[in-house]
Amino acid sequence: MEQAISFERIPTRIFDDSEQASKAVAHEIAALIREKNKEGKPTILGLATGSSPKKVYQELIRMHKEEGLSFKNVITFNLDEYHPMEPDSIQSYVRFMREQLFDHIDIPVTNYHIPDGTLTIEKIPEFCRDYEAKIEKLGGFDFYLLGIGRNGHIGFNEPGSVINSKTRLMTLDITTKIDAAIDFGGLEKVPKRAITLGIDKIMQAKRIVLLAWGEHKAQSVAKAVEGPITSDIPATYLQQHPNTLFILDETAASLLTRIKTPWLVDSVTWDRNMIKKAVTHLSLHLGKPVLKLTSKDYNEHGMSDLLSLYGQAYDINIEVFNYLQHSITGWPGGKPNADDTHRPERAFPAKKKVIIFSPHPDDDIISMGGTFQRLHDQGHDVHVVYQTSGNIAVADDEALRFAEFVVDFNEKFESSNAKANKIYKEAVKFLKNKKDSELDIPAVREIKGLIRQGEAKNTCRFVGIKKENAHFLHMPFYETGTIRKKPIGEADIQLIMDIIEEVQPHQIYAAGDLADPHGTHKVCLDAIFEAIQRLKHREYMKNCWVWLYKGAWAEWDIDQIEMAVPMSPDQVFKKRMGIFKHQSQKDGVVFQGEDSREFWQRAEERNRGTAQIYNALGLAEYEAMEAFVRWKF
CATH class of the missing domain: 3.40.50.10320 (LmbE-like)
Structure with a gap:
């Protein structure tokens, strides 16, 4: 439920999960497109890449296919692209947008724009000026969909970017490169630079919605929403935008004050979970064991209403201490023939x-x-039960060492398994000549999975x-x-x-x-x-x-x-x-x-x-x- 919270400087809406949240955002975009279509005007969208908007794009595709949502009069501009980057590369944002959205809807090819990662450095400044000029000629963005980096960046506007920054070539922050290493198969393979839309153009959008999912985004979200405006966290500039909304799942919102310490924001229901949360927080905040907390501690830290329910700190302390004590067990499968009233697991059956x-x-x-x-x-x-092979997390040289061993072994001992030997020889040949942009062939994936x-x-x-x-x-x-x-x-x-x-x-x-x-x-x-x-x-x-x-x-x-x-x-x-x-x-x-x-x-x-x-x-x-x-x- 969206509400005005004194600690939050940007309107924020929290959903149970990213799927519900993504559908809500997709429906807002769809409503905007339909409204603009009725007016006979194009819809100008700013779009982001990465994992955050994927489900938004999936829902837009569904609405196009099942509800007739048309994108023929939609014009889009993407935030950024790595440099250098070929458009058909696995890591390319051109490829990402085509696979995740454009190839599945009726948007004309001439209507979507993505920064060109193939340009020489000398040509980039002119391209950036033209990119902004196209946006201005269309009257600016009606809606901009953003994500947020763990370092608080929006687009590739890294820490240190000023609020009036223009579209430009940007050197990537080390945190951004570390995150991108997942896609590139290693930190050393990540491009050092990227072309990014400037914060100035983002801030001119009529509507901005920023998406964030997962615990790893919680810290940057909290700083952006509740912290001071600073170039160290470029997303904090959005506090100055008149029509921005942060859309979060519960885990991304976990460090916001209303989630982490809700008793400091409003009255709460003091059930067992809330009491345990508040008292352990107070204990750790003050550096005092639970049993040493005093009535004064409760009163001075926003918990006087809890104290009034119990009458004295001692009773609260004992109750929470027992909650904690009862969670500890050396018998995760249950202790046989024991009273399990206060144990986390059942005694029966003794052998599970x-x-x-x-x-x-x-x-x-x-x-x-x-x-x-x-x-x-x-x-x-x-x-x-091992759910996946985990093969993508095996380094190429490890797979090559394994494959070469099998080939050498088979040749030395004249193995009769010709099919297996062929697979390993294919893998050796591929790995020795593999390019950074290439996907592993099935033989290599098989070997890595076997490892x-x-x-x-x-x-x-x-x-x-x-x-x-x-x-x-x-x-x-x-x-x-x-x-x-x-x-x-x-x-x-x-x-x-x-x-x-x-x-x-x-x-x-x-x-x-x-x-x-x-x-x-x-x-x-x-x-x-x-x-x-x-x-x-x-x-x-x-x-x-x-x-x-x-x-x-x-x-x-x-x-x-x-x-x-x-x-x-x-x-x-x-x-x-x-x-x-x-x-x-x-x-x-x-x-x-x-x-x-x-x-x-x-x-x-x-x-x-x-x-x-x-x-x-x-x-x-x-x-x-x-x-x-x-x-x-």
Whole structure:
């Protein structure tokens, strides 16, 4: 619900998820197009690329095909393009816009404009002047659709850009290049520059809508919406625009004051979750254990109404301390023959059937390796389900080394498997001559997938999981050979349903890490949720609990955690050894993201950080902890 919040300097609307939000934006654009068509005037749109507007474009395509929405009188100008960049390159924004929108609607080719990444540097200034002149001649933008970078950029107007900046060639900020490395297959392959529409022209648009999805955008969104106007965060300039709206999903909005500390904004309902959220925040903010908080602390930090409900701080403190204490367990599968009234998991059945869903072949050990090991050691029947091949995250030189070994082995021992040897020879030839813009051929993807699969099997052996309890789904949505995946389909969902039906689990663990910059975790989780919804009427599902873990990118907020599994120093070390089984993901991962640490380092520091927060709140001190949130379907 859109509302005026004193902390927010830009109107902001929060949706449950990006799909609902995208449809709302698409419908606003469609209404504008229809209105302008009635007036006999063209609609002038500014468009963005990247993952944020994809679902908006999908909905516009649907409305064109099913509702007759015409784009014949629409003229578009895109924000930016890398330089240098060929229009048919995989990473080209020309190709992106054609594949995501233009090739599926009736817009004339002459009506869409995208900066030309093939120009020589000498010709770019003239092109930029002409680009702006075309926009001015048409009367400016009726509507501009924007995204936001993690460093607060809009377009490629990087930190330091001034509000009256013109369309120009821009040197990319390191954060932008790190994010783009996902698409280019490595930081060193990302262009150093890009042509971008200037902030001046963006600010002249009659209407601006900015989209942001996911936890990794939360910090830049909060700074843009609630922070001071500064060139360090170019999106803050939008505070001065008279008709801008930020459209966010819940995770992108998570650091806004009304979400993070809503009791400071308005009256709240003091249920268990809100009390836990507020008290843990107060404790950590003041650097005082929960049991040491005073009535004065509550009164001075916007929580006097909570205090009035209880009468004294002591009663609130004890209640929240118990909430936290009851989330800690060394028995993630439930403790046999124990009173489970205040335990996060059930005691019965003593031996549970467990499915651990792992989006990539290493998320199981990275995200919940200690819990994974403990579930096995405590006698539960643990199945690990690897949802995708993870092949795009294998470096070319790693695949080449593997392929050359097989070719040499076959030739040395005169292997009779001619078909297999042919595949590996094709891969060797391709990899030795591969261009940066080329997609991997099927033979290379097969080899890279086998590398990841072998590593996953090695991890299962290390933990003690039976060979037949490791399942590899190879979900079709993932197998495109690029970062850009296909939409989730029936085949993906059916694979999940089949394995759940086969195992009939008492526990399901799934990756709830929506900060994953590749987006794979989100798709994998959506498939699991949909499969469970379809199966929830089954008798065995009535006894199934679903626990969500986070991955290498983030951790649950302390107030959200419903099960925390402590780890000893030995268990932390053993988890590290399990992560080391994934050799292709060590020492320079293809898609490292902004974090230069290896995955084992990220996992250990995150797990230690969780334990340190529990300790700071006044709970027992552990070496590390893995955290989970229960999803009730």
